[in-house]
Every structure is written in C-alpha cells, then in structure tokens.
Amino acid sequence: MINYLIRRLFQMMVVILLSSMAIYAIMNLAPGGPLSGINLGADRKSRLSPEEIRRIEEFLGLHRPLHWRYIVWLLGEDWLDEVGLKSLQRTSCREIPTECTRGVIRFDFGDSWRLAAGQKVIDLIWFRLPNTLLLMTSATLLSLLVAIPIGIYSAVRQYSLLDYAATTFAFFGTAMPVFWFGLMMIFIFSGPRSPWHQVLGLPYLPTGNNYSLRPPQPGSLLYVLGATPGSPLDRAVHLILPTIVLSLLYMAGWSRYTRSSMLEVLRQDYVRTARAKGLVERVVIMKHALRNALIPIVTILTLEIPGIFSGAVLTETIFNYKGMGRLYYDALQADDWPVVMALLFITALLVVFANLLADILYTIVDPRIRLE
C-alpha cells in the first residue's frame, strides 16, 4: 500500500508537470494574446508607440522566449540572477527584489493582468471559491438526494410508468443546453414581469447575482421573506435558480448511473440468496443490493470533486453568479493569462488527486479491491 502510494505520487507529479506544460503552451501559442488589440480604436493621441508596447510586454514578462516563460511561471524569477540569467528578469524584479515572482511551485500564481489588475490571483480565487463551493455542493447534494431514489425505483420496477418517466426526464436533462434552460428559468420565474409573478401572482425570484445590493422590492420572494441585502437568507434565495438548473442536469446523469448499476446488481446470485434467507424485499434492495450498487457511484462522485472547485462556467455566467466558473469565463474573455493558468492548473491538480482518492476509496467500499 505504502509502495503503491509512493509510486502513484511520483506518477502524479509527472502527469501534473506534463499537463501544465501542455496548457501553458496552448495558452501562449494561441493567436491573439493580451496585447493584440491594444491599439484598436485608439486615436492618434492615445495610440501606444512600439516602444511603449515593448515596455508593457517586458512588465508582463512576455519578452521571454516561450520555454523561459513556462519555467518562470513554474519556478519564479527571483533565482535567475544567481545563475547568471539576470537578463531574463523583469526590470521591476531587478529593481525591487520583493516584486519578483516566485512561481506556482511556491504557490505564487502571479498578479492578475486585467480582471483585477495588480491583485494577487490567489486572492481572487480565495474570494470566489466559497461561492462556487456553496453552489456546487448544494446542487450535487440536491441531485443525489433525488436521483438515487429515482434510480433505485427505476431499476426495481424496470419498464414501469415511473421508470419510463424518469428515462424521458433523464434524456431531457442531458440533452437540453444549460444556457438555454437557465434563460428559460429566468424568463419564467425571475423579475416582476415573469409569468410566475404576473399570471400566477406568486413572489418572483432574483434574476442573478450572489446577493442583492438594494432592499427587496414588493412582490419579490426576498421581500416576502424579509431578507436584508447580503444576509445568508438573501444569498440562499439567490442560489435557488442556479442550484435547480445545475441539479436537474446532474440528476439526469446520477439517476441513470444508479439505475444501471442497480440493474446489474439485482441480477446477481447473492440477491437471490438474500431473498432465500428470508429477508423482506426492502432489506434485500436497500442493504444487500444498494450497498453493491453504490460502489461505482462513489467512484464517479469522487471524480466530480474537481468540478465542485472549478465551478459551472455556463450556469454561473447565465446567472451572473460570482464563482470560479464565471471567473474562468471572464479571465478568458480578458486574456488574463495568470488567472486562466491558475484555474487550469488547480483543476489539473484536483483531477489527479481525485483519481487517487477514488482508487483509495474503492478499496474501502469494495473489500475485493487491494492496491498493489
């Protein structure tokens, strides 16, 4: 087991290193870049001279050749003068040693270029992370809570009316695009002009954002509940729609996983043994069958962990929800490479660790598996 873990950790480092190289290269070799549009729409007076552009490039570290850009991103630039590569350091680093970047290996993801220019990327992430964790965990929990019972029922009563209904729902859930479904939900439930409020006279929901900035308007759910802007209740109400949209999407998948896993298990000999022992059907299903059917589910769930951190790009964008997904979208739009790289790198890290965790969990939930 210990040997296995050591071997795995070594493999993981190699995988993370290679994947970071790949994403860094793709990012930097893609056409465009942070300075490509800098003079667009500028008149003669505000146009930047090539000299000025070169200075900006130097400040951002873009003057270095690609491989040195990557090495500095990974290891930092503070050590370059000690190995005689002072020319690769930026002027600001050379003049003020505390301005030198220290590289992701020392948890320095650099400063944001555009989104929050000058701010540390890591601070940006710390600020967004709780929002995403809140959204993703509530969506995951809600979807599991609904999908697992549906999946069990669909398997136990295969081809029943409810099974067909669940199947149809699952296809709908997987097939519909979130950006469309999210908009439909906003259209139906959000704002004073929504049919939900206009036709049915029910309190409407906020259209987006994480919390309100102004006191709630009469007729809104926030007003009915008396939520003060920024309070936990206010945030919870803002979570309702994005959570529903996301969990409907997840539910579709989870209910199918549970159904097929359960169907597989129900065919097994030990389920017949459990019945022959004199167990009531409920115990046969909920103990003997479900315990086995959940083994693959636990693994898939573990592999979802990176998603819980990196957020839901589309849903967060549609609902203007300030989480990691929205941050990623905005950073891409703004060519804010340090932010994009940090998010991709953290996701790669989490994917690799989640895989290890899934393998370890597997040995716990399934006594037949041993790591060698």
Add this chain to the structure above:
Amino acid sequence: MQRDGREILLEVRDLRTYFFTEDGVVKAVDGVSFHVRRGEILGLVGESGCGKSVTSLSIMRLITPPGRILGGQVLFDGIDLLKLPEPEMVRLRGSRISMIFQQPVSCLNPVFKIGDQIAEVFQVHEGLSRIEGWKRAIELLQMVGIPDPERRAHSYPHELSGGMAQRVMIAMALALGPELLIADEPTTALDVTIQAQILDLMRELQRRMHTAIILITHDMGIVAEMCDRVAVMYAGQIIEEADVRTIFADPQHPYTRGLLGSIPVMGVVKPRLDTIPGTVPNLINLPPGCRFAPRCQARLEHQARLGNRCLEENPPLFHTGPGHQVRCWLYR
C-alpha cells in the same frame, strides 16, 4: 398425510411455471407433481434446462419476472405455499425451508463479512442482536467443518475457496434447523475431491438434524450415493419416479435408461460412452405428443405396437410398481 410409512413434508401438485419472454411463452415447469417425506433425500435429476431449478425456485416462490407461477399447489406441512401471503412466506424462507445453490462464491454478498451474513439469519428470524448472531455464526462455522472459525468469520467471500464458500452457504441454510433443504446442484462448480467432502457433510448434517433434502443434480453418481428416491425430469415434466434402488436396477423410461447408459462403469471397457441422440426440445414450441418422442429409440423399436401414439398424445404417469411411476406409453 402418511404414505409408505413416513409423514409427507412437501407435496407439489401439478405445478406450472411459465416465462413470458419476447420470443414466446417458455413452459419451464409444466405440470410437475412429486412429494418429499420428512428426513428423506429426493433426487431431482435431468439435463440442464429441464426445469429442475425453476421447480425449486417455484417452491420458494423466488421466481422473478418474466417468470410466473400459473397454477398448481405446493403443500408444505399441509399449507399451500402458493396461497400464503408474502410476509408469511418471507418468515418461512431460511427458517423452515432453505436453499443452497450452484456457484457458492457468487451467492455470498461480496461486501459483507461471512460472519455477518450468517448472523443476519438469526437477526431476522430470531431477533437476536448482531453480537449474539455472530456467536451463533461461529458455532455454525465450526459445525460445517471450517477451521479457525473465529478468524474465518471475519473473511469476505472472495477470500474463500469454492468448497469453503459452499460450507458457509450450508451453515447459513441450516442455521435454524429447517425441515426442508433445497440443494440446487450444490457440488457442480466444485472440484471432485471437494464434491465428496461437501456431500459427506450434507449427509452427516441431514442425519443429525433430520432435514429432508431435495437434491437437484444431473450426476447419477451423486444420486446413487445420496438419495432415497429419485424423480427424473425432462422438458418441464417428471417422466419417472422411483426409489433409488429401483431406478438403477430397473430403469423403465427410455430417457432414464439413456441417462444411466451415459455413465462410465468401472471395469467395463466401451469405445465410447452411450449418448442420447438429439437435444432437449425448445420449451416454447413443444411437440404435441410425448416430449421425448423425437429422440426416443424405444419408440422406433416398438413402432408396431405403439403406432403413432407417442407423437400425438403426451402420456400420463403409469404406476408400474410400488412407488414407481413412468410417463411412457410402453407401460400402459
């Protein structure tokens, strides 16, 4: 309920279990009748697919869709199991009637310790706590000859050999001293030496606990060694029934004779073992007459006497001796 001395424990009458598949109705069990007396071992013999397992699962009422029990009676100690409400049937399973199966390792739940799986029987039927049940489980493991039972109880099924797993299954089945044990090919998946051990164990426990056994097998050697009486099944019906001596001394149905002819005999040199030509009929489209007629050599030999009757009319069971019945027109 006396017949030939000992009390009848189980009587199956005209049992019919069909499977409603997309290809048609499979008449897996079609009018099966037999009985088992207290403490006796009845062998249920036949080729694969002749309905032996479906018969036993029907007795336990463990037939799952698309299968359905369409008719007949299963009288256990005078109660018709087919009419019993499900909660009472559940109480009967594992306490008064138990079952063991062909693939012992896959019949045990892979994620629970075997101690827990045996203890569960006591928890469910006798309301014992897990710890009490575990104690009884260890006693049972000892009884079925598993060495170091305290440690073994903590094993998971995949850590056991096939023989060990079948011992665990037997322990679980006999935990509450059932009156009837249905053993569905209990040794087919095991090595020959292990087969003998398991059969010895079953016979020893059967004598001690006075349990009646329905032993399902296709191995006439096991029948000779274990059984008091034999019922031979073919294509969903019983075609011959007799006590074990009679079957071997005087097999009457051409199929039974064929089965016995296909066993190698010590000291007799044959270039090839005898086989029964042809295959088991498709249970969806059964021939109208005797189900064995298309493969029957005797029918051709006795054509003059029987005419075409075998192909037109399915024979009933004819009594040919004390406790000896044959479903064949030759014995009319």
